Amino acid sequence: MKDTVCCGCSLFCDDVCVKVQKTELSSLGLCGLGHGYYEAVISSSRLNSPLLRASDGKHTPGSMDEALDKAAELLRRSKKPLLFGWSTSPNEVIQLGLEIARSVQGVFDSTASLEYGTLLQHGLVGGEANKVSLDEVRDFGEHVIFWGANPAESHHRLASRFAVFPMGDKIPEGRESRTITVVDIRETESVRLANHQLVLKGGDADIEILSALIHELEGTDAAPPDQVAGIPAIEFLSLGKQLKLADYVAVFYGNGLLHRPQTEATLPLLTKLVSTLNTEKRRCTLLPLIAYSNTIGAVKTCLAFTKQPFAVDFASKPPKPCSALDNIVSGDFDVALSVGVDALGFLPRPAARALQKLPLISLSSLPSLTTNHARVVLPTALTGVEAGGTVNRVDGETLTLKPFQSPPKGVLTEEQILTQLLQRITDSS
Amino acid sequence: MAKLNPMQIYKLLPRTNCKKCGMTCMAFATRLVLREVSLEECTPLTEPGYKEQLATLQELIAPLLTAEETGIKLDEEICSGCGNCVVVCPVDAKSEPDTAYGKAARTSETVFRVENGIALIINLSKCRRFPPDRVNCRVCEQGCSAGAIEIW
Numbered sequence: 001m002k003d004t005v006c007c008g009c010s011l012f013c014d015d016v017c018v019k020v021q022k023t024e025l026s027s028l029g030l031c032g033l034g035h036g037y038y039e040a041v042i043s044s045s046r047l048n049s050p051l052l053r054a055s056d057g058k059h060t061p062g063s064m065d066e067a068l069d070k071a072a073e074l075l076r077r078s079k080k081p082l083l084f085g086w087s088t089s090p091n092e093v094i095q096l097g098l099e100i101a102r103s104v105q106g107v108f109d110s111t112a113s114l115e116y117g118t119l120l121q122h123g124l125v126g127g128e129a130n131k132v133s134l135d136e137v138r139d140f141g142e143h144v145i146f147w148g149a150n151p152a153e154s155h156h157r158l159a160s161r162f163a164v165f166p167m168g169d170k171i172p173e174g175r176e177s178r179t180i181t182v183v184d185i186r187e188t189e190s191v192r193l194a195n196h197q198l199v200l201k202g203g204d205a206d207i208e209i210l211s212a213l214i215h216e217l218e219g220t221d222a223a224p225p226d227q228v229a230g231i232p233a234i235e236f237l238s239l240g241k242q243l244k245l246a247d248y249v250a251v252f253y254g255n256g257l258l259h260r261p262q263t264e265a266t267l268p269l270l271t272k273l274v275s276t277l278n279t280e281k282r283r284c285t286l287l288p289l290i291a292y293s294n295t296i297g298a299v300k301t302c303l304a305f306t307k308q309p310f311a312v313d314f315a316s317k318p319p320k321p322c323s324a325l326d327n328i329v330s331g332d333f334d335v336a337l338s339v340g341v342d343a344l345g346f347l348p349r350p351a352a353r354a355l356q357k358l359p360l361i362s363l364s365s366l367p368s369l370t371t372n373h374a375r376v377v378l379p380t381a382l383t384g385v386e387a388g389g390t391v392n393r394v395d396g397e398t399l400t401l402k403p404f405q406s407p408p409k410g411v412l413t414e415e416q417i418l419t420q421l422l423q424r425i426t427d428s429s
Numbered sequence: 430m431a432k433l434n435p436m437q438i439y440k441l442l443p444r445t446n447c448k449k450c451g452m453t454c455m456a457f458a459t460r461l462v463l464r465e466v467s468l469e470e471c472t473p474l475t476e477p478g479y480k481e482q483l484a485t486l487q488e489l490i491a492p493l494l495t496a497e498e499t500g501i502k503l504d505e506e507i508c509s510g511c512g513n514c515v516v517v518c519p520v521d522a523k524s525e526p527d528t529a530y531g532k533a534a535r536t537s538e539t540v541f542r543v544e545n546g547i548a549l550i551i552n553l554s555k556c557r558r559f560p561p562d563r564v565n566c567r568v569c570e571q572g573c574s575a576g577a578i579e580i581w
Contacts, residue, residue, distance in 0.1 A: 015532045027545055029533025031510035035546025138531060152574035156511040165516040165572060166531030174529060175517060175572065189574040 002404045006030055007088070007384035008037035009155050010293050010394035011134075020385075020405060031156035040366055040382055041405075047367060047379035048408045059377065064412065071337070071361045071376045072424035078335035080315070081106035082324060082355075085341035085363075087115075087292035089414050090389020090401060094294075094301040096418040097339060098312075103425050105315045107333070109324035110298040111341055113310040114348075115290050118258050120309060122267040124286065129274050132250070132285035134161070134395045139168035140283070143246035145181040147270065148206070148256020149289045152189035155394075158289070163250065164193055170248070179242050183209065184256055196239045201230030207262055209236070210269035216240040217276045249277050254289040290394055292341065297392035328354050337361045339414060340383075342368035363414055380414045381407035387414060433489065435459045441482045441489075443473045461490065464560035499558035500581050501569070503550055507577040510546040514569040514578060515539065520555050541569065548577070 001017040008031070016029035018038055025042050027035050040046060050067030051059040062070075075081050083101045086094045087110050094110075101108035119125050137144065144163050151158040159165055167174040182194035185205065191197045200209060212228040217240060224233045243249060251274060257266050270286070277284035290296070299309045306312045306319050313322040327333060328351045336343070336358045343360075344352045345368060362374035371377045381387040386407040391399050407413065412420075438458035446453045450470045452460070460466045468474070468490060474483045503514075515521055515534045522529035524538040534542040542551045550556070557564040558580070570580045 013533070015535075017535065025545070028535055029512065029543055030546055031512065031543065032508070032546040033510075035510065152509070152511065156509050159574065160512040160516040161531040165513055167529050175568075189576075192574045192576070193572075 001026075001028060004404060005384055005391075005399055005401050006034040006037065007293050007391070007401065008034035010290050010295060011155050011157055011161070012293065012391060012393045012399050013157055013161065014399060015161075018385075033156055038385065041385055043366065045367055046408065047365060047371065047377065047411075049379060049410055051371070051374070051377035053375045064378075064410065067376050067378055068417070068420050068424060071378065072421055072428070074335050074359055074361060074375065075100070075104050075106070075337065075421070076425055076428060078104065078106070078333075080327075080333050082328065082333040082336040082358075083108050083339070084110070084324070084336060084343050085339040086110040087112055087295040087298040088340035088383065089294060089298075090383060090387070090391050091294070091297045091301045092389045093339070093414040093418060094298050095305065096415065096422060098302065098305045100337075100418060100422050100425065101312070102314045102319070103422065107311070107313050107315075107322060107324050107327065108302065108306075109311045110295070110302065111292050111346060112295045112299050112302075113324060115258075115292065115295055116288075116299055116309065117311075118263060118267070119288055122271065124267065124271065124288065127286075129278060129284060129286045132287060132395060133397055134158075134163075134287075134393070135397075137250045137285070137287075138162045138166050138171070140170050140248040141168070141178060141250040142170070143179045143181065143243060143249045145183065145249065145251045146190055146194075147183045147251060147253040148185075148258070148260075149252050149254030150184065150188040150190045150256070151252065151254075151289060152193065154254065154291060155289055158252075159190075159193055163252065179246065181239060196235065196242075198231050198235070198239070204262060204265075205229035206257065206260075206266045207269060210266060210273055212236065213240060213243075214269065214273055214276050217243065217273075243277060247282055249282065249284040251284065251286045252289050253286070255291075258288070287395060294391045296394060296396055297390070300392055300396075325351050330354075331357075333358060335359050335361070337363075338370050338374075339363045339418075340380075342370045344369040344373060363417060378417050379411045380417065381411055383414070386411075389415065433462045435462050437489065438462060438486065441486050442471060443479065445473065447473060449473065499553060499556045501550065501553070501556065501558065502579045502581075503548060504577045504579070505547050505549075507575050508547045509575045509577075510543045510548060511574065512541075512543050512548065513572040513574060514541040514548050515543060517568045517572040519566070519568070520557060524555070 001019045003017050006013045018027040049061040052062040054060050165175045171177040180194045181196040182191045183198040208229045274284045274286045308321045311324045312319045360374040361376045362371045363378045363380050364371050365380050365382050384401045388401045388403045435458040442454045444454045515528050518540050521539040525536050528534050540552050540555050557566045570578045
């Protein structure tokens with residue numbers, strides 16, 4: 001068994017181990033999602049040779065040199081290339097992506113522009129409440145709230161490693177020392193973990209309950225309503241009371257709050273709830289549960305390189321922010337490079353449709369919608385298994401990935417491919 | 430499960446009354462059925478000549494070691510491998526203290542261990558529900574958000 005850092009989700013579990021033997025994989029500690037990630041190593045559908053689209057539209061295997069030449073040519077000749085994906089790649093790879101974007105004067109964008117953009121817009125990043133490590137939540141998280149987030153199904157080990165069950169410095173009894181609140185519009189698996197199960201009813205339910213909760217915490221003499229968003233007064237008042245009693249409240253939120261028509265109204269209220277709870281005696285923290293593993297790394301690396309978190313247009317000097325999604329939909333790009341992420345599967349339909357029509361270069365370990373449509377497919381080593389690097393956990397913590405075996409014959413790491421690609425582009429210019 | 434008769438057990442023991450286990454063979458047989466002693470405590474059984482008897486004995490007492498005894502059922506089809514059971518289990522906290530702080534179980538000493546993305550009960554006999562303790566502990570069932578653990 002080899003110790004490893006799992007790249008299956010943004011938790012990057014580092015207490016797990018795996019053993020790979022030709023067609024057999026065994027693991028200890030990996031959740032279903034993580035084990036599934038490692039299964040790519042033994043998968044029979046693994047991409048192990050570069051593919052080039054022939055004139056008849058069919059993919060034919062080609063040499064790495066051929067594929068790299070073709071990819072470099074496409075990027076070099078492009079008037080406006082898009083370089084998209086990145087949030088499953090280590091920071092070193094993202095850095096190379098930014099350098100390529102600069103040398104071809106293209107647009108660099110990561111999946112973060114969809115996942116992270118809303119957070120930035122509403123100031124949910126960078127504040128004192130957002131500077132929190134998961135280890136801190138484990139050690140102090142007396143009251144933990146999951147709002148529109150369902151970690152039991154998205155980040156399987158968040159509850160057992162950090163937020164619900166483990167003992168910590170100020171959490172002597174583990175689960176018994178914590179109060180868990182889950183707010184959602186349906187009864188998710190995470191709801192089963194909660195002391196306070198708030199399954200809301202109605203379209204504006206989040207707004208109603210957030211406002212009422214803030215009102216309650218600020219102190220009011222008015223008699224409480226019989227129910228708010230389908231939640232009876234008694235449940236709602238006892239939650240307010242317990243929040244007031246807690247020394248430390250950790251709030252996690254997810255897509256249930258982020259991608260809804262009411263988001264514009266709910267996020268400022270969520271921030272207000274957190275600032276109301278943050279007093280001299282109590283710390284309240286706020287973290288988003290982001291799906292793609294290295295989204296935070298993609299944002300950090302891009303910020304360091306361009307002072308922008310994502311969506312940067314290198315055609316202007318200094319590079320300026322742009323709306324890559326809008327540019328995709330309006331057909332501004334003539335070539336796209338997709339790295340790690342299945343861009344066509346991830347992007348909203350209008351963007352995916354527009355992107356599908358472009359000559360695509362895809363870096364991927366496994367076949368996907370994007371590789372199916374790509375003009376050039378470059379097979380890549382599996383991050384964390386066959387390729388190393390630095391990544392950032394969902395709370396910003398930096399972790400180092402150590403590869404423990406070499407990729408299949410003829411397969412290079414993303415870092416090697418992009419280094420060679422950059423060289424080919426700069427050599428000829 | 431048909432009740433085990435001490436005589437069935439007695440007939441397969443060495444019947445030498447060596448008292449290495451601290452009692453006579455008949456007493457051992459009775460206590461084995463009551464699950465107060467384990468088969469391993471009869472050391473002469475491991476000596477050559479008892480191989481077949483040992484195998485039969487193990488077969489006879491095997492039902493005592495199944496889920497029926499603790500009433501725990503873990504549905505591997507539903508399990509997500511989150512490891513909540515590993516972390517909440519008080520026995521695991523003793524066997525591998527790091528698990529109580531959220532770490533994955535890595536030794537073979539715990540009751541639960543997540544292998545290949547699925548939680549397995551690897552030491553059922555250590556479970557507090559198991560005789561002789563028979564504690565009505567249900568923390569794993571309560572902590573399982575997937576609903577894969579059932580205790581009846």
